[in-house]
Amino acid sequence: MNICITSQKGGSGKTSFTILIALSLSSIGYRVLCLDCDPQGGLTSYLSKIDYKKKRKGIFDILTGDDNYNIITVERHGIKLDLIPADHRLDAIYSSLSPYEFELKFNDLNYDYIIYDTPPTVQGISRAAAMVADTIFIPADLSEGTINPTLYTIDSLKKIKKNAKVILLGYKVPDKESNAFKDVMSREFKESLGSTPFDTIPATVNIKRIVSDEKKITRKIIETILNAIEVK
Amino acid sequence: MSKQKQITQKAIMPYNTNKLEISPELKEVQQLMPISAVDYDQLKRDISESGEIRDPIKVYRDKSGKHLIVGGANRWNIAQELGWSTVPIEIVEIKGSSKIQDLAIKDNLSRRHLSNDQKRKLIAYFLKSDPEQSNKSVAKKSGSTKETVKTVRANLESGGEIRPVKTVKGADDKTYKKPVPISKPKKSEKSGGEIRPLEKDIDAEYDLNQHFLTIVKDILQGKDKQDRELLINSMIDYLESIK
Numbered sequence: 001m002n003i004c005i006t007s008q009k010g011g012s013g014k015t016s017f018t019i020l021i022a023l024s025l026s027s028i029g030y031r032v033l034c035l036d037c038d039p040q041g042g043l044t045s046y047l048s049k050i051d052y053k054k055k056r057k058g059i060f061d062i063l064t065g066d067d068n069y070n071i072i073t074v075e076r077h078g079i080k081l082d083l084i085p086a087d088h089r090l091d092a093i094y095s096s097l098s099p100y101e102f103e104l105k106f107n108d109l110n111y112d113y114i115i116y117d118t119p120p121t122v123q124g125i126s127r128a129a130a131m132v133a134d135t136i137f138i139p140a141d142l143s144e145g146t147i148n149p150t151l152y153t154i155d156s157l158k159k160i161k162k163n164a165k166v167i168l169l170g171y172k173v174p175d176k177e178s179n180a181f182k183d184v185m186s187r188e189f190k191e192s193l194g195s196t197p198f199d200t201i202p203a204t205v206n207i208k209r210i211v212s213d214e215k216k217i218t219r220k221i222i223e224t225i226l227n228a229i230e231v232k
Numbered sequence: 233m234s235k236q237k238q239i240t241q242k243a244i245m246p247y248n249t250n251k252l253e254i255s256p257e258l259k260e261v262q263q264l265m266p267i268s269a270v271d272y273d274q275l276k277r278d279i280s281e282s283g284e285i286r287d288p289i290k291v292y293r294d295k296s297g298k299h300l301i302v303g304g305a306n307r308w309n310i311a312q313e314l315g316w317s318t319v320p321i322e323i324v325e326i327k328g329s330s331k332i333q334d335l336a337i338k339d340n341l342s343r344r345h346l347s348n349d350q351k352r353k354l355i356a357y358f359l360k361s362d363p364e365q366s367n368k369s370v371a372k373k374s375g376s377t378k379e380t381v382k383t384v385r386a387n388l389e390s391g392g393e394i395r396p397v398k399t400v401k402g403a404d405d406k407t408y409k410k411p412v413p414i415s416k417p418k419k420s421e422k423s424g425g426e427i428r429p430l431e432k433d434i435d436a437e438y439d440l441n442q443h444f445l446t447i448v449k450d451i452l453q454g455k456d457k458q459d460r461e462l463l464i465n466s467m468i469d470y471l472e473s474i475k
Contacts, residue, residue: 064318065248065299098243098323104297 003115003229004133006164008156009149010120013139013169015042016211018117020201021137023210023217024225026079030112033071035059036086037129038119039094044085046211047074058085063093063101069109077216082111094125099160101128120149122156130157136164137229142171142185147192154196166193167228169207171200199228243325244288246318247299249311252291255300257333258340264354265340267306276310285311288322290339292332299323302332303339334373341375351376355384359394366400366408 003021005014018034026032036043037059050056050072057070062084071082106114116129130136136157140150150166157164174186182203190198201207201224209215254262267275279285289304299321301308311319326332337354346354354374358365359381367381374381388394399407 064246065251093245096243097245098325100293100325101243104293104295 001113001135002129002133003113004118004126004129004136005115005139006118006122006126006130006136006153006157007138007140007150008120008122008153009140009146011141012120012146012149013141013167013207014038014120015046015117016207017137017139017167017169017201018043018115019046019211020207020217020221020225021229022081022113022115023076023079024222024229025113025231026081027217027222028226031082031110033082033084033106033109033111033114035084035106035114035116035129037090037094037116037125038086039088039091040119041086041088041090043117044083044087046213047076047081047083048072048085050085055089056085056087058087060086060089060093062105063090063097076213079217090125094119095121095123097124097128099127099131101125102132122153127156127160130162131160133162135229136162138164138166139169140166140189141169142182142189144185147189151192164196165229166196166198168198168200170203172203201225201228243323244320245323247291247321249308249316249319252289252299252301252308252319252321254305254308255292255302255332255336257329258300258302258305258336261333261337261340261357262305264350264357265337265344265346266350267344272306272310275306276313279307279310280314285320288320290324290335291321292324292326302326302336337373346375351380352384355381356388356393359385359388362401363394363397364399364401364407369401 005018005021007014015038022032022034034043034047041056044050044056044058045052057066057068062069069084071084074081074083102116116133118126118129122130138150138153140146154164154166168186168189170182171189172182172186174183174190176187178184205221205224206215210217210221285304285307287304287307289308290302291299292302294300302324308319324335326335341354351374355370355376358370358373363385367378367385370381371378385394389396399409401407
């Protein structure tokens with residue numbers, strides 16, 4: 001099954017959510033491959049220990065004709081994940097890739113889940129990932145600058161006949177009377193999404209510490225994530 | 233005024249030189265559009281000195297994911313001779329062998345100066361593959377004139393290499409009856425103004441409908457016999473001129 005994590009908004013939590021999903025799925029026994037499709041290589045930086053000075057053989061090489069996929073295995077507190085890395089070389093091509101780029105690329109690989117972490121755009125590589133995805137999630141951090149790009153991403157996906165689920169990160173059940181920032185943002189987000197399906201990851205989940213490997217992902221957090229992505 | 237297509241990004245990227253192959257569609261028509269040794273050497277010098285291939289090589293992906301060249305085979309060959317590990321490619325999303333071949337021909341033709349003999353061979357290739365293509369559409373595809381296509385067609389028909397056709401397909405893919413030549417009538421006198429001049433700015437060989445309707449209407453509305461005869465003779469003159 002292919003999962004695409006996408007949003008036009010930079011810093012909305014795509015890479016973080018990719019790591020949370022990957023760890024959660026792998027912890028219950030699924031074989032998981034993460035594809036770092038972002039020229040920034042954020043996912044690669046978080047998950048692997050590749051020296052920043054070294055070339056990260058990975059997605060760029062595959063897309064430009066290399067048959068050697070260079071899949072690396074990483075481990076977080078006993079949970080194993082496979083990863084195809086990315087680096088800045090991807091910057092030259094990611095925005096103009098064909099929407100059918102991933103059609104036949106990873107069909108022969110034996111994974112239960114392939115998760116595509118995409119850059120902050122709906123074009124090029126992100127569109128290619130969405131085209132092959134069985135499920136698409138749009139993470140959205142609760143900030144003022146996130147609503148419009150999130151809605152734009154939803155619309156862009158509809159144009160290629162794809163539906164997505166929005167995941168509100170750091171969500172708090174809003175107090176109707178309160179004008180506190182998080183309450184206002186939570187209310188506005190809910191209203192703006194209309195009929196678009198969404199789920200929430202509460203503010204109590206310390207996403208940053210899990211992503212940076214300072215903290216181990218707990219059973220409770222795994223259940224929260226699996227509920228949000230509807231996997232049992 | 234022509235309608236502008238929506239501007240989209242082209243899928244252009246570097247690709248492993250050794251992983252490309254020439255498509256079967258291009259292989260079939262390559263020999264019809266050869267590059268001269270002088271032009272090839274000039275191209276090689278230009279690429280070598282500039283250090284780049286400015287026009288990306290056009291490829292499509294087949295069902296197995298192979299990247300197949302439809303345009304730019306010479307540039308690819310040169311890159312291999314120069315030992316370049318990657319070349320710029322433009323991926324074209326195109327399906328259907330005939331569409332791929334059309335693209336292969338169009339892309340290569342725009343870069344060639346074919347001799348008259350080479351053009352005739354290309355025309356013969358088109359007519360043999362589908363004799364029902366109109367002279368106009370073959371002329372457009374081969375970069376030649378309708379008259380040349382007509383001559384080549386006549387030679388092929390008389391040699392039995394293609395069958396004479398009763399219907400032809402226009403560039404709009406519609407089928408039209410091949411018009412029968414009309415014998416030249418005696419010259420008519422024009423009264424000097426009552427008759428609307430016939431326009432020759434349409435390809436009346438196959439698209440006469442609107443124009444004939446106008447002429448027929450005029451004939452039927454003509455008040456007397458002399459007007460009607462003048463109109464009919466004008467129509468005949470016109471058909472003769474576009475034969």
